[in-house]
Amino acid sequence: MRFITKVLGSAGILMIVAATIRWSFVYFDLSQLIQANIIGIIFIGFAFIYEWIKNKDVEDSIRDKKIKKMKEEIKKEILDYISS
Numbered sequence: 620m621r622f623i624t625k626v627l628g629s630a631g632i633l634m635i636v637a638a639t640i641r642w643s644f645v646y647f648d649l650s651q652l653i654q655a656n657i658i659g660i661i662f663i664g665f666a667f668i669y670e671w672i673k674n675k676d677v678e679d680s681i682r683d684k685k686i687k688k689m690k691e692e693i694k695k696e697i698l699d700y701i702s703s
Contacts, residue, residue, distance in 0.1 A: 623666075623669060624666045624669055624670050625666075627662050627663070627665050627666035627669070628662070628663055628666040628667075630659075630662045631658075631659040631660065631661070631662030631663035631664075631665075631666065632659065632663065633659075634655055634656075634658055634659035634662065635655070635656050635659035635660070637655075638651070638652050638655030638656060638659070639652065639656075
């Protein structure tokens, strides 16, 4: 799934760079440059949001595993205390 992030991020950066280069060589409306940059920033934003959501899910699953492990250790300690 890193492919989606790379494609969106690369597309956004390339769109911004290409629009800026094109605007500097062949003058066209500033609104077109701004529009291309906004679209590029949106693509980069999608990539960051996708990566953030994916990492948040990973952190949640790690946290859940740690909580489950702690509960098992507490149960084990309680059983050891009761049995002794």
